[in-house]
Amino acid sequence: MRSRIESLLENYAHTKRDSLIPILQQIQDDLGYLSEEAVVLVGKHLDMPTSQIYGLATFYNQFRFEPKGKYHVQVCHGTACHVLGAQPILALLEKMLKIKDGQTSRDGQFSLQVMSCIGACAQAPAISINGKFYGKLTQERLKDIIDELKQH
Amino acid sequence: MQLNIEVNGKEIQARRDETILTALLRNGIRVPTLCSIKGLSPNGACRICVVEVEGKAGLVPSCSHPVEEGMKIKTHSPRVVKARRTILELLLSNHPDDCLYCERNENCELQDLAVELNIRERRISGKKSKHRLDLSSPGVVRDPAKCILCGRCIRICDEVQGVSTLEFVNRGSKTVVGTAMNRDLNFSSCISCGQCVMVCPTGALHERSNLDDVLDALNNPHQKVVVQYGPSVSVSLAEEFGIKAGKDINGVINAALRKIGFSYIFDTTFGADVAILESAMELKKRIETNQFLPMFSSCCPAWIKYAEQFKPEVLPLISTCKSPQQIMGTIIKSFFAPAEGINPNEIYSVAIMPCVAKKFEAQREEMTQKAISDVDAVITTRELARLIRLYGIDIHSIEPQQPDSPLGMRSSAGKLFGTSGGATEGIFRTLHYYMTGKEMQQPKIADLRSNGAIKEIELKIGNKKLTAILVSGMGNIRPLLDSVAAGEVKAHFIEVMACPGGCVNGGGQPFGSSEKDVKARAKSIYEIDEVETIKVAHKNPMVTDMYERFLEAPGSDLSKKYLHTRYTKRDVLM
Numbered sequence: 004m005r006s007r008i009e010s011l012l013e014n015y016a017h018t019k020r021d022s023l024i025p026i027l028q029q030i031q032d033d034l035g036y037l038s039e040e041a042v043v044l045v046g047k048h049l050d051m052p053t054s055q056i057y058g059l060a061t062f063y064n065q066f067r068f069e070p071k072g073k074y075h076v077q078v079c080h081g082t083a084c085h086v087l088g089a090q091p092i093l094a095l096l097e098k099m100l101k102i103k104d105g106q107t108s109r110d111g112q113f114s115l116q117v118m119s120c121i122g123a124c125a126q127a128p129a130i131s132i133n134g135k136f137y138g139k140l141t142q143e144r145l146k147d148i149i150d151e152l153k154q155h
Numbered sequence: 156m157q158l159n160i161e162v163n164g165k166e167i168q169a170r171r172d173e174t175i176l177t178a179l180l181r182n183g184i185r186v187p188t189l190c191s192i193k194g195l196s197p198n199g200a201c202r203i204c205v206v207e208v209e210g211k212a213g214l215v216p217s218c219s220h221p222v223e224e225g226m227k228i229k230t231h232s233p234r235v236v237k238a239r240r241t242i243l244e245l246l247l248s249n250h251p252d253d254c255l256y257c258e259r260n261e262n263c264e265l266q267d268l269a270v271e272l273n274i275r276e277r278r279i280s281g282k283k284s285k286h287r288l289d290l291s292s293p294g295v296v297r298d299p300a301k302c303i304l305c306g307r308c309i310r311i312c313d314e315v316q317g318v319s320t321l322e323f324v325n326r327g328s329k330t331v332v333g334t335a336m337n338r339d340l341n342f343s344s345c346i347s348c349g350q351c352v353m354v355c356p357t358g359a360l361h362e363r364s365n366l367d368d369v370l371d372a373l374n375n376p377h378q379k380v381v382v383q384y385g386p387s388v389s390v391s392l393a394e395e396f397g398i399k400a401g402k403d404i405n406g407v408i409n410a411a412l413r414k415i416g417f418s419y420i421f422d423t424t425f426g427a428d429v430a431i432l433e434s435a436m437e438l439k440k441r442i443e444t445n446q447f448l449p450m451f452s453s454c455c456p457a458w459i460k461y462a463e464q465f466k467p468e469v470l471p472l473i474s475t476c477k478s479p480q481q482i483m484g485t486i487i488k489s490f491f492a493p494a495e496g497i498n499p500n501e502i503y504s505v506a507i508m509p510c511v512a513k514k515f516e517a518q519r520e521e522m523t524q525k526a527i528s529d530v531d532a533v534i535t536t537r538e539l540a541r542l543i544r545l546y547g548i549d550i551h552s553i554e555p556q557q558p559d560s561p562l563g564m565r566s567s568a569g570k571l572f573g574t575s576g577g578a579t580e581g582i583f584r585t586l587h588y589y590m591t592g593k594e595m596q597q598p599k600i601a602d603l604r605s606n607g608a609i610k611e612i613e614l615k616i617g618n619k620k621l622t623a624i625l626v627s628g629m630g631n632i633r634p635l636l637d638s639v640a641a642g643e644v645k646a647h648f649i650e651v652m653a654c655p656g657g658c659v660n661g662g663g664q665p666f667g668s669s670e671k672d673v674k675a676r677a678k679s680i681y682e683i684d685e686v687e688t689i690k691v692a693h694k695n696p697m698v699t700d701m702y703e704r705f706l707e708a709p710g711s712d713l714s715k716k717y718l719h720t721r722y723t724k725r726d727v728l729m
């Protein structure tokens with residue numbers, strides 16, 4: 004993993020701190036998350052303390068610091084979904100998966116991410132699992148979907 | 156260039172390029188502040204310092220807004236006061252209501268502001284933020300529930316100390332002050348210097364108190380509690396009791412400690428004298444063999460941790476001599492105890508220090524002999540003040556007393572360790588004797604006494620020219636370390652103290668002291684040096700006696716075994 008991050012950083016050979024966000028984005032695209040190692044290497048590369056990199060990265064919703072699970076669950080918290088009950092959906096997911104936003108379950112099966120509008124407003128409240136949309140969710144349906152995945 | 160501005164209907168003079176706040180303060184007009192720190196660039200985050208400026212629609216933050224010719228300012232108009240009150244009420248809306256039990260009770264800027272702005276009820280009530288206490292570090296405790304997000308700690312740690320452990324994490328209502336990857340402080344790059352504790356306006360950052368441990372030991376009939384106090388403590392405690400800043404109350408401290416029930420009262424300055432002998436001998440050898448130069452000082456544990464993390468390449472250059480605190484600890488348990496017929500296991504060894512990092516140092520694994528720690532508990536100057544109050548001792552009316560023999564005897568050279576430049580001065584006095592066999596004609600080295608952040612001095616010993624560099628304030632060292640690691644620095648000795656100005660300005664010192672107070676402490680140390688008869692460490696008769704009976708000579712194999720230590724590279728997120 005180290006060499007992958009290093010070769011990726013070579014593309015940013017003479018850049019300064021203003022390329023931090025693009026660098027982090029590319030690492031996340033590549034590895035799926037920002038590992039501790041990645042944060043340290045980026046810090047060395049840009050001569051920037053890791054606390055500041057972490058601070059900036061957590062300012063944006065898009066970065067995660069744990070690898071995604073086998074099933075990556077994205078919960079919409081956009082306006083439409085919020086109005087139509089995204090909160091109880093999220094609460095149920097947190098309870099069933101025993102993880103919170105940005106976390107991955109210990110067995111590596113599930114990860115959770117809260118999003119702002121995933122572009123399925125007509126289907127609100129909506130979630131997506133590994134890119135597949137599930138709309139007009141009720142508590143019962145959601146429970147079935149997760150239970151089903153847990154069988155695998 | 157002078158400007159004329161009008162404040163509250165009165166003409167005052169301001170300087171071009173200064174902020175409204177500095178102009179006001181210079182003219183004796185007080186405006187409350189929270190996020191600004193004297194000497195650092197303003198960040199304008201809290202807005203408690205707002206004032207009304209005629210012709211401007213909104214209120215302006217005085218700490219970051221520059222003065223302009225002819226400005227008409229109101230500092231306490233109803234509109235201004237109302238705005239300040241609202242800001243404060245919002246800060247208080249989710250603040251825990253446990254002032255009575257807070258570390259900063261009666262010493263809290265938030266409390267002071269609530270009094271100043273006459274807040275008498277909770278009108279806005281927000282959801283209390285729930286956060287875990289971070290008790291992982293032996294030095295600094297984080298209590299994020301009490302954080303008002305002023306950002307002072309972040310800036311002092313980054314801009315002044317150059318450590319950059321802390322940063323705002325997350326955003327909006329979830330914002331907290333955190334570390335990289337949200338690690339606990341003990342696993343972060345924090346060097347426990349405590350400077351963030353000194354600037355935090357609330358109880359969100361405070362030292363890890365060891366007072367209860369000390370009380371338990373004092374109440375344990377099977378334990379002999381021995382205490383030592385650092386060279387700068389006696390000139391720093393006065394302020395806690397309303398005595399003039401900088402006054403040396405050495406004797407009073409001895410008397411108070413005896414009343415409290417400590418069995419033996421020793422002065423860490425004895426340990427500093429020993430450190431001088433060991434370091435001077437070590438430096439002499441390095442100069443003779445022209446190896447491992449420049450030699451770095453080793454008395455400051457925050458600096459040691461900094462080097463272990465940020466520049467392990469220089470570790471072989473750091474003097475291997477333990478710090479005065481740890482030397483005392485070792486000598487108490489390995490020499491004093493057997494000589495008095497006391498089992499070292501029965502001794503509980505307490506150190507009173509101006510420092511938070513000393514708490515960290517005492518629990519380093521290198522600082523134990525056969526599973527007995529050299530020093531069992533470290534309390535700060537502030538905790539000493541609490542201890543004295545707890546025992547109902549009236550500092551103003553007790554008669555000064557002497558410390559105990561033999562480890563209470565000191566030279567004024569060791570006392571100098573309390574201030575930036577002092578360790579160098581003490582070491583060079585003895586180095587002169589070691590290298591030439593003669594005493595310096597004038598022991599005072601005035602060049603070492605100005606408090607610059609970084610300073611290079613040439614000193615002559617015999618016909619040899621030596622160079623010393625002084626650094627205080629951890630943030631000033633980075634370029635120097637790079638040059639040293641690259642082999643470009645020709646100096647012989649580099650003294651590093653993490654806190655700006657040295658231990659007199661340590662992270663364990665009284666809260667709310669001004670720059671003037673800190674200078675008064677340093678001045679007091681130099682005055683002690685003027686009047687003391689023994690001005691060089693190698694003439695401390697008790698130190699000589701200790702070597703004769705225990706360690707043979709400075710730099711001997713026995714000294715190396717007991718008084719020297721090693722340093723190890725540390726892996727932390729930097």
Ligand code: SF4
Binds near residue numbers: 316346
């Ligand atoms: S104790 Fe010093 S190094 Fe640690 S967080 Fe505070 S200012 Fe930074």
Ligand code: SF4
Binds near residue numbers: 304307309355360
């Ligand atoms: S911990 Fe203290 S100094 Fe730091 S932001 Fe919070 S209130 Fe301010």
Ligand code: FES
Binds near residue numbers: 082085119122123129
């Ligand atoms: S708000 Fe949820 S999909 Fe748009």
Ligand code: FES
Binds near residue numbers: 187199203
């Ligand atoms: S003190 Fe001026 S904005 Fe905080």
